Amino acid sequence: MLTKRIIPCLDIKDGRVFKGTSFGSLRDAGDPVELARRYYEEGADEIVFLDITATIEEREIIADIVERVSKVIFIPLSVGGGLKSLEDIRMVLLAGADKVSLNTAAVDDPGLVTEAAEAFGRQCIIVAIDAKRRPGGGWEVYTSSGQKATGIDALDWAKKVSTLGAGELMLTSIDADGHRSGYDIELTRAVSQAVTIPVIASGGAGGPQDLYQVLADGKADAALAASIFHYGLYSIGEVKAYLAAQGIPVRLS
Amino acid sequence: MAAIITIIDYGAGNLRSVVNAVNYLGYQTRVTDKPSDLQQANSIILPGVGSARRLMDGLKTRELGAPLLDYLSLGKPFLGICLGLQVLFEDTEEDGIKCLGLLEGRVRRLPLEVKIPHIGWNTVSLRGDHPCLSGIKDGSYFYFVHSYYAELQDTRLVLGLTDYGARFPAIIAKGKLIATQFHPEKSGEEGLHFLRNFFEECL
Numbered sequence: 440m441l442t443k444r445i446i447p448c449l450d451i452k453d454g455r456v457f458k459g460t461s462f463g464s465l466r467d468a469g470d471p472v473e474l475a476r477r478y479y480e481e482g483a484d485e486i487v488f489l490d491i492t493a494t495i496e497e498r499e500i501i502a503d504i505v506e507r508v509s510k511v512i513f514i515p516l517s518v519g520g521g522l523k524s525l526e527d528i529r530m531v532l533l534a535g536a537d538k539v540s541l542n543t544a545a546v547d548d549p550g551l552v553t554e555a556a557e558a559f560g561r562q563c564i565i566v567a568i569d570a571k572r573r574p575g576g577g578w579e580v581y582t583s584s585g586q587k588a589t590g591i592d593a594l595d596w597a598k599k600v601s602t603l604g605a606g607e608l609m610l611t612s613i614d615a616d617g618h619r620s621g622y623d624i625e626l627t628r629a630v631s632q633a634v635t636i637p638v639i640a641s642g643g644a645g646g647p648q649d650l651y652q653v654l655a656d657g658k659a660d661a662a663l664a665a666s667i668f669h670y671g672l673y674s675i676g677e678v679k680a681y682l683a684a685q686g687i688p689v690r691l692s
Numbered sequence: 693m694a695a696i697i698t699i700i701d702y703g704a705g706n707l708r709s710v711v712n713a714v715n716y717l718g719y720q721t722r723v724t725d726k727p728s729d730l731q732q733a734n735s736i737i738l739p740g741v742g743s744a745r746r747l748m749d750g751l752k753t754r755e756l757g758a759p760l761l762d763y764l765s766l767g768k769p770f771l772g773i774c775l776g777l778q779v780l781f782e783d784t785e786e787d788g789i790k791c792l793g794l795l796e797g798r799v800r801r802l803p804l805e806v807k808i809p810h811i812g813w814n815t816v817s818l819r820g821d822h823p824c825l826s827g828i829k830d831g832s833y834f835y836f837v838h839s840y841y842a843e844l845q846d847t848r849l850v851l852g853l854t855d856y857g858a859r860f861p862a863i864i865a866k867g868k869l870i871a872t873q874f875h876p877e878k879s880g881e882e883g884l885h886f887l888r889n890f891f892e893e894c895l
Contacts, residue, residue, distance in 0.1 A: 441814045441856055442833065479880070484813055510712050515835065515878050535708045537878065559706070560742040562809050562837045606809055606837075635804070637811050660807065690813040690833040692881075 442688045443654045444484035444661035445675055446639060447668045449474060450491045451520075454500045457491065458617075458666045465491075468669035471504050478668065479512040481675040482692050486516050487540075487609075487663060491584065493521025502534035509535025519567055519609070528555055532563065540565040540609050543582040546589055546596075549603055556604025565639070566605040568593060570626055571613040578626050585613045593626070594633050601634040608638045609663065615643030619666065622649055627657030639663050647673060647681035654687050695895050698733035700760070701725045702750030704742035710773065713877035717888055730759040734768065735895055739877075740775025744786040744799070744840075747775050757792070764794055769868045769894035771887075777864060777871035778842055786840050795866070797844035806857035809839045816852040816862045816874070823893035824863070824870055824886065825851060832882050834862065834874035841873065868894045 449456045449471050456468040468474070475486050488505060490497045501518060509516055518531040519540030528539045539559075545552050545566050555564045569585050570578040570593035578593035597608055610630050612623035622643040631638040637660035640653040644664035653659045667673050679689045697714050699707055701723050711721045714737070722729060730736065738760075740747060751757045764770055772780055779791040784799035791799070802808050813833040818825055841860035844850070852863035854873065864871045870890055876883035 441810065441812050441836075444812050509708060510716065513709075513713055513716070513878060513884055514880055515837075532706045533708065535712065537706065537709060557743075560704075560746075562741065562811065562839075563706070607811060635807055636809070637807050660812065 440688050442484070442690045443659070443682070444639070445482075445650065445678060445682075445689065446485045446487055446661055446663045447474075447478045447483050447675065448487040448489060448641065448663050448665045450489045450665060451497065451501055451504065452491050453497075454504065456669060458669055468666075472507050474669065475508045475512055478675060479514060482679055482690065483514060483675050484661070484690060485514055486512070488516065488518045488536075490518070490520030493584070497521070498527065498530070502531055505531060505534045505536050517565060519565070524551070525554060525558055528559065532559060538563040538565055538607075540567040542567040542569065545600060546580065546582045546591065549599070552600055552603040552605055556606070561604045561606040564605055565607045565609050566600040567609040567611065568596060568600075568630075569611045569613050572623070572626075581613055594629055597630045597634050601636045605636060607636055608634065609641055610638055611641040612643060616641070617666070618643055619645030621645060622653035622657060622662070624652055624657045627653050627659050631658040631660070637661065647678045650678055651682055651685050651687060654682065655685070695735060695891070696720045696722050697891075698729060698736045699723045700730070700736060700738050700756060702747055702754065702756065704746035704750050706741055707739055709875070709877045710737060710739045713884060713887060717884060717891065719891060725754045725756065727755050727759045730756060730763055733763060736760070736763060736768070736770050738770070738772045738776035738779075740773050740778070742775065744775060744779060744784045744789045744791070747779055748789055748791065761792065761794065764869060767867050767869075769890075770870065771890055772869075772871035773877070774838055774873060774875055777873055778840060780869075780871060781842055781844065784840060795844055795849070795864070796846060797842055799840045800843050800858075801840055803857040809837055810856045811837050813879075814854050814856060814874075816854050818852050820851055822851050822865055824865060824889045826889050826893070828882065828885060828889070834872075834876065834879040834883060836874045838873060870894065
């Protein structure tokens with residue numbers, strides 16, 4: 440049986456792992472290679488590296504991190520943040536990443552999603568969607584680390600990119616991100632039911648019950664979390680044991 | 693001296709993960725797109741990411757198809773991964789591409805009632821008693837990423853089966869030809885174990 444994936448996300452700045460709240464203030468959470476190795480040993484199903492500075496310098500630092508990590512960790516690695524062109528994607532894939540996530544660049548140039556899927560295979564192209572609740576209902580897509588409103592409806596965008604060539608979606612609720620009070624279940628369920636590709640839910644994990652809710656009620660195929668793992672609130676093993684006890688299929692080692 | 697594993701570079705896939713896993717297990721690698729290297733090889737891995745069209749076109753433009761089939765006809769060690777399993781069959785529904793035709797059967801698209809691609813860790817039900825399965829438990833998890841699956845004629849070749857919308861072969865063996873629909877290089881310690889078995893038993 441296909442299991443639900445538990446994915447720790449490492450936000451990288453100056454070569455270190457950081458964690459912020461609602462796209463705001465930042466706290467240092469450690470060395471990325473050490474953390475990635477620890478998560479691998481604890482049973483992470485995949486690891487995501489996110490460049491939160493989206494600068495050329497940081498991309499080279501991340502490529503170096505991925506190169507070192509990929510020699511000692513044998514689960515899928517994704518890299519996102521600031522990737523704008525086929526060349527950017529090629530660089531991180533050659534460093535050892537298995538997938539990339541496109542966010543702002545996909546909104547600015549939707550054709551890039553198709554070109555990237557054709558060049559590297561759709562299985563390695565994740566489109567990351569940062570969505571924020573609209574006062575009148577529904578959700579709007581934001582880009583540039585949650586700073587810029589696009590006027591695009593999140594459900595429409597999810598459907599569009601899945602036809603353009605995305606292999607997966609990484610869906611972050613801007614409202615929930617960093618607050619550790621649960622994922623946006625309604626958003627996740629709406630997107631997951633609107634598309635036929637897997638959806639990774641992100642933003643808001645505070646404890647194992649939040650992951651349970653987004654996987655069971657939100658219909659997500661995978662749950663991404665950062666701070667609950669980084670600060671040792673819960674280990675990946677503890678989260679998976681909880682989910683298994685609740686009847687969610689997870690990979691236990 | 694440890695064996696050198698030849699990894700075919702058909703110009704579309706990211707080979708880094710396979711190279712890293714093979715090196716980690718203590719074997720040297722030669723990544724090549726030259727026909728002469730296939731003629732001299734003692735073990736070959738055909739990794740598969742991207743599309744069937746790119747893989748088959750990549751083999752064709754580099755004139756790797758014929759030497760690969762010659763190599764396989766000698767019964768030497770071979771590991772096909774993901775698309776590297778699928779292209780061993782006659783043809784695929786992915787763009788209607790004709791494949792290598794080494795194994796009887798077709799490659800079909802996963803049914804529409806499941807999310808496609810099939811991405812993630814799924815269980816493999818083992819069948820038979822093959823050295824490549826040594827120490828691997830029935831129902832172990834491996835990492836899959838694919839939208840098509842092989843429907844083969846000779847079910848005696850199947851060492852492992854997986855269910856996702858359809859029941860399909862996850863591991864195939866014919867002599868020293870081994871092929872997996874999953875990615876052993878991305879399947880954690882269990883995947884490394886499988887690769888180690890392949891090297892120890894087939895080389």
